[in-house]
Structures are given as C-alpha cells and as structure tokens.
Amino acid sequence: MLIRKPSDIPSSEITSPESYTQFLSRRRFLRNAIAGGAAAGAAIAGADRLADVFAPRIHALADDTKLQTVKSPLTTTGEQLTSFQDITHYNNYYEFGVQKDQPAENAGVLPTRPWTVKVDGKVKQPKTFDIEALLKLRPLEDRVYRHRCVEAWSMVIPWVGYSLSEFINQCDPLPSAKFVQFLSYYDKHVEKWTSESNIDWPYTEGLRMDEAMHPLTLLTFGLYGQVLPNQDGAPVRIVVPWKYGFKSAKSIVTVRFLDKMPPTTWNEQNPNEYGFYSNVNPNHDHPRWSQKTERRIGLPLFQQRRTTLMFNGYGDQVASLYNGMNLNKNY
Amino acid sequence: MNRKTLITLKTLTWIACLSPFALLVYQAITNTLGPDPTSTIALTTGYNTLLMLILSLAVTPLRLLSPRLSWLIKFRRLLGLFAFFYASIHLATYVALYANFNLSVFTTDITKRRFIIAGFCAYLLLLPLAATSTTWAIRRLGGKRWNRLHKLVYFAAICGIIHYWWQVKPGVLSPMNLTITLCVLLLARPVLSFIQKRRTQRAVSV
Numbered sequence: 001m002l003i004r005k006p007s008d009i010p011s012s013e014i015t016s017p018e019s020y021t022q023f024l025s026r027r028r029f030l031r032n033a034i035a036g037g038a039a040a041g042a043a044i045a046g047a048d049r050l051a052d053v054f055a056p057r058i059h060a061l062a063d064d065t066k067l068q069t070v071k072s073p074l075t076t077t078g079e080q081l082t083s084f085q086d087i088t089h090y091n092n093y094y095e096f097g098v099q100k101d102q103p104a105e106n107a108g109v110l111p112t113r114p115w116t117v118k119v120d121g122k123v124k125q126p127k128t129f130d131i132e133a134l135l136k137l138r139p140l141e142d143r144v145y146r147h148r149c150v151e152a153w154s155m156v157i158p159w160v161g162y163s164l165s166e167f168i169n170q171c172d173p174l175p176s177a178k179f180v181q182f183l184s185y186y187d188k189h190v191e192k193w194t195s196e197s198n199i200d201w202p203y204t205e206g207l208r209m210d211e212a213m214h215p216l217t218l219l220t221f222g223l224y225g226q227v228l229p230n231q232d233g234a235p236v237r238i239v240v241p242w243k244y245g246f247k248s249a250k251s252i253v254t255v256r257f258l259d260k261m262p263p264t265t266w267n268e269q270n271p272n273e274y275g276f277y278s279n280v281n282p283n284h285d286h287p288r289w290s291q292k293t294e295r296r297i298g299l300p301l302f303q304q305r306r307t308t309l310m311f312n313g314y315g316d317q318v319a320s321l322y323n324g325m326n327l328n329k330n331y
Numbered sequence: 332m333n334r335k336t337l338i339t340l341k342t343l344t345w346i347a348c349l350s351p352f353a354l355l356v357y358q359a360i361t362n363t364l365g366p367d368p369t370s371t372i373a374l375t376t377g378y379n380t381l382l383m384l385i386l387s388l389a390v391t392p393l394r395l396l397s398p399r400l401s402w403l404i405k406f407r408r409l410l411g412l413f414a415f416f417y418a419s420i421h422l423a424t425y426v427a428l429y430a431n432f433n434l435s436v437f438t439t440d441i442t443k444r445r446f447i448i449a450g451f452c453a454y455l456l457l458l459p460l461a462a463t464s465t466t467w468a469i470r471r472l473g474g475k476r477w478n479r480l481h482k483l484v485y486f487a488a489i490c491g492i493i494h495y496w497w498q499v500k501p502g503v504l505s506p507m508n509l510t511i512t513l514c515v516l517l518l519a520r521p522v523l524s525f526i527q528k529r530r531t532q533r534a535v536s537v
C-alpha cells in the first residue's frame with residue numbers, strides 16, 4: 001500500500017470524513033436491509049455474503065467508492081466546501097422526483113453498471129465508450145467549483161473528473177460540428193417518477209463547441225474523492241461551473257455532435273425563462289425572480305444570502321467566449 | 332354536540348394547526364431545517380396557508396351535505412385564522428430571508444414578478460377577513476355585509492393557488508392536488524345548493 005505524505009493528499013479527502021462515514025453507513029444500511037429482507041435473522045457476516053448475491057451492484061459501489069485523484073490548477077480556492085450530506089441530499093434530478101430530498105431516496109435504482117456512452121452525429125465514426133475506459137482515459141483531477149442553480153441557491157462542490165475537451169479529442173468530431181448535445185439516461189420503468197412531471201424525457205442539454213472545449217468544462221465521475229452518488233448523476237455527468245446547474249446534465253448515455261443548436265430540456269419547457277446559454281448572470285433576472293443574489297446551502301438562516309457573481313465568478317476564464325454577444329438577448 | 336366534545340375537538344384542531352409551526356421552531360433551534368433553511372420555511376408556511384385555507388373552504392360544502400355536520404361551522408374561523416397566521420410568517424420569510432429587508436428588492440419584485448404579485452394579492456385579500464373575524468366585528472357589520480365581505484376568501488384561495496403554480500418550474504405538477512381540491516370545493520357550492528333547492532321545492536309541492 002502506498003503511504004502518502006499529508007501534503008500529497010488532496011484537500012477533498014480530508015474535509016469531510018464524517019460525511020464519508022455517513023455515506024458508507026447508508027450503503028451498508030441498504031445492503032443489510034436487502035439482505036435482511038432475504039434472510040431475516042441471518043448473522044451479520046452471513047447477511048453480508050447474501051447481500052453479494054442479492055445486490056451485487058450496491059456491493060460493488062460500496063467497496064469501490066474511492067477514486068485515485070491528482071491536484072488541478074483549475075480548482076477554485078478560498079471557498080468553504082458544502083458538506084457531503086447536503087450535496088447528496090439536496091438535488092434536482094426530476095427523473096427521481098421533483099422534491100429536493102427525493103433523488104437521495106429514489107436514485108438507488110439507477111443501474112450504473114454496465115454503462116456505456118455512445119458518441120454519434122458529426123464525427124468521423126460513431127463510437128461507444130465503456131465507463132471503465134472513460135475512467136482511465138485521463139488522470140482524475142480534484143476540481144472544486146462553485147455551483148449556482150437557476151433557482152438562486154448555490155453550493156461549493158469538490159468534483160472529480162477531467163476536462164471534457166480531453167474526451168472530445170478522442171471522439172474525432174468533424175469540422176462541421178458546432179455544438180455538442182448530451183442525453184441523460186432514461187427508462188420510464190426505472191425512473192417511474194418521470195410521470196409526475198409534464199416534461200419530455202430524456203433530459204437533454206447542450207453546449208457550443210468552444211464552451212465544451214473550455215478546460216473548465218468537466219467530465220465528472222465523482223465528488224469528495226469518491227464515485228458520484230447516483231443522485232448526483234452517476235456514473236458520469238457534465239459540470240459547467242459558469243452556467244446555471246441545469247446545463248450540467250447528469251448520467252450521460254449519449255454525446256452527439258451537431259452542426260446546429262440542439263434542443264435542450266428546460267429551454268423547450270419555457271424558452272422565456274431558460275435560454276440555451278444560461279450563463280450565470282446577476283444582471284439578467286429570471287422572469288419570476290431576481291438573479292442578483294443567491295442562498296448558499298448549508299449556512300445558517302441569516303448568513304445564507306450572498307451576491308451572485310457574473311459567470312459565477314469564472315469571468316476571467318470564460319468571458320472572452322461571449323465577446324460581442326448581447327447577454328441579455330442570449331441569456 | 333356537547334361542550335366537552337367540542338372543547339376536546341377544538342384543542343385537537345389547535346394542536347394539529349400549530350404542529351407545522353412547532354416543528355419549524357424546533358428545527359430552527361436544533362439547526363435541522365435541512366440544507367436550505369430559507370426554502371424549508373417558505374415552502375412549509377406557504378403550503379400550510381393553502382392547506383388551511385382550503386380546509387376552511389371545505390366546511391360549507393360539508394354542511395350542505397348533511398345537517399348533522401352543521402357543528403363544523405365552529406371550526407371555520409379557527410382554520411381561517413391559522414391560514415392567516417401561516418400566510419403572515421410566509422410573508423415575513425420573504426421580507427427577511429428573500430428580500431433581506433431591502434425595500435428596492437421588494438418594489439422590483441412587486442412590480443415585475445407575477446408570482447410575487449399573486450401571492451401578495453392573496454395576502455391583501457386575507458387581511459380584511461382576519462381583521463373582521465371577531466364576533467364583535469360580525470355584529471358590527473351585520474351578517475349580510477359580513478358574509479359578502481368574506482366572499483373574498485375565494486379570491487384569496489385562487490390567488491394563492493396561482494401563486495403556487497407560478498412559483499414552480501413549468502412542467503412540475505406539485506400544486507395539482509391542492510388545485511383539484513379547491514376546484515371541487517368551489518364547484519360543490521352551486522351544485523349542492525341547487526340540489527338542496529330542488530329538494531325543498533319538491534317537499535313544498537308535495
């Protein structure tokens with residue numbers, strides 16, 4: 001076993017051991033609950049072994065949650081991380097229910113293995129990537145990003161992944177590819193909560209090619225140094241830190257290169273409220289509420305409110321992507 | 332109904348109506364309001380306002396169903412005032428935690444944002460009803476005028492439901508149950524009184 005010096009250990013691994021235990025105990029609880037149901041009264045050791053038979057997927061996750069990561073210069077500094085508990089229990093993942101606590105309860109049924117990501121559209125040749133291959137494609141980096149939801153709340157999340165551009169380079173997109181579309185996993189028999197809302201599934205999002213190729217745009221496999229919990233978009237998702245959270249599609253199954261702007265879920269639902277770009281912009285209000293301020297999740301009542309930053313504070317890196325564009329029209 | 336049962340039932344109603352508030356206070360003290368305390372308070376108080384308003388609107392149709400349910404009227408004021416109580420906390424939550432006591436935020440919201448306009452209208456409609464809820468006010472106004480004034484509750488409830496629909500994202504159907512209940516209760520009034528009229532007419536002609 002490799003014993004690392006303290007300075008080599010990424011901060012994300014140190015921050016929240018108690019929440020890591022909570023995560024593990026939840027997995028253990030699930031495992032034992034399933035095993036317990038199958039063989040009531042079995043000894044703990046026996047129950048664990050039975051669990052392997054009845055819930056191999058959960059077991060695989062429980063033992064395999066840690067990810068080997070490296071530091072990244074693109075990480076955001078000077079922010080207090082949101083707790084693992086809050087990041088995993090305050091989710092918008094409507095395929096598993098529209099209440100914030102529902103995905104944590106329901107997303108356990110998402111089958112994250114086997115998992116493949118299909119690449120098609122304007123590419124030299126359509127390809128399919130296995131999730132295990134994607135995990136090994138590049139070293140996984142610790143990237144702390146601010147996360148700003150269009151609903152005016154925010155978090156600071158230590159993601160794990162590598163720049164989406166690294167993956168796109170493997171896809172051989174044609175010069176005619178101007179946009180990239182992401183399609184999320186959808187199976188109405190698994191995600192039976194989709195019938196509770198009036199939305200066209202599967203969830204789809206998209207980026208302009210230069211946005212997708214920006215080094216900050218992250219192909220994400222984990223958070224807090226471990227694999228993504230299902231409710232956070234396991235096993236692989238997009239994270240675009242300067243855009244509202246809904247642009248960061250979860251549980252990606254298809255990446256499609258296109259010569260024109262793809263339809264995107266919330267834009268289709270209401271184009272006046274959710275534009276294609278959806279850059280975090282305190283100067284352009286959502287029709288129904290102000291975007292000037294936000295609530296930081298996990299802080300006490302009267303300390304939650306804070307000012308929202310242009311491009312979520314990533315303006316130095318990304319503002320040039322939108323030179324000459326009217327951001328009030330292209331919201 | 333005898334006095335003892337009435338007192339017991341009223342006590343139970345008080346406990347039931349206060350329990351969401353008590354839970355919020357308990358969670359605030361123990362710091363267990365969840366990841367987003369602001370929205371927990373706003374959603375809980377908003378939902379309970381509508382719930383209690385709709386329960387108070389259920390009293391009349393239920394009484395029309397059977398004369399044996401006439402005692403329910405004794406609970407209507409209580410439910411209505413609790414709806415106003417939760418609406419007031421809901422508004423205070425907005426002022427303190429959303430607008431941050433900032434008047435310019437409030438003026439922008441009230442002029443630009445339709446879901447806030449609808450919610451604020453609902454509250455303004457509830458104000459005179461709460462103010463004239465005392466027995467003294469009923470006597471002072473006279474039953475007929477008081478009744479007419481209190482028809483405003485229908486509009487308050489409708490504004491409240493619209494406020495709820497305009498607050499959620501398009502496609503989210505969480506306000507559906509309350510909406511259907513309100514529609515049924517509002518439609519039940521003309522339907523039930525029509526049936527009753529027919530019944531009395533028949534009784535007279537026979």
